[in-house]
Amino acid sequence: MSELQQEVQRLAAKAQADFNDRAGGKLDFSEESLRVVEDMLAEVAMYQDDLPPEAAEGLVTRFGCYILEVGRQMFGGTYSWLEERNQPVLVVGDPQSHTALGTWDKVRGRISVDTGDNIPFFFEGFAERVRASSGGRPALYI
Template identity: 50%
Template structure:
C-alpha cells in the first residue's frame, strides 16, 4: 500500500471514529452512508461562519478521505496526488479507461452551504460513470 493510500485510509477511519456516534453507527464506507455525511455537512454549513479555517480544512480532509475510501471500497483503483489541486485523487479503471474522483473541493463547497454540492448525488454520478466507462475514456469528477 502506498503512503498516500495509507493516509487516505487512516483519515477515513478517523472520520468513522470521530463521527460514528453522531451517525448512529451508520458510517460503514458504503454509498448508503453518504446520506449521513451529507446530513452532517448540511448541519455544519449552518455554523461554517463560526468555524475557523483550520477546522474547515480538517473537516474537508476527513470527509473527503471518507468519500474517496467509499469509492475505493466499491470500485478499487489507485491514489494519486494532484499538485494542482493539492489533494488526493482516486483513479479507477486503468489501463482500459480512467475515471478519477477528487473530493476535497466538493466537501468544501457543501460545507460552504451550497446544496448543489450534494454528496450522494456527486458520488452516484462517479459510480455510474465507472460502471459504464468505455475503453480510452478519461473523466475527472471534482
C-alpha cells in the same frame, strides 16, 4: 500499500471514529452512508461562519478521504496526488479510460452552504461512470 493510500485510509478511519456516534453508527463505508455524510455536512454549513479555518480544513480532509475510501472499497483503484488541486484522487480503471474522483473541493463547497455540492448526487455520477466504463476517454469528477 503506498504512503498516500495509508494516509487516505487513516483519515477516512479517523472520520469514522470521530463522527460515527453522531451518525448513529451508519458510517460503514457504504454508498448509503454518503447520505449521512451529506446531512452532517449540511449541519456544519449552518455554522460555517463560526468555524475556524483549521477546523473546516480538518473536516474537509477527513470527510473527503472517507468519500474516497467509499469509492475505493466499492470499485478498487489507486490513489494519486492531484498537484493542481492539492488533494488526493481515486483513480479507477486503466490508464487510457480511467475515472478519477476528487472530493475535497466538493466537501469544502458543501460546508460553505453550496447545496449544489450534494455528496450523494456527486458520488452517484462517479459510480455510474465507473460501472458503465467500457473504454473511452478518461474522466475526472471533482
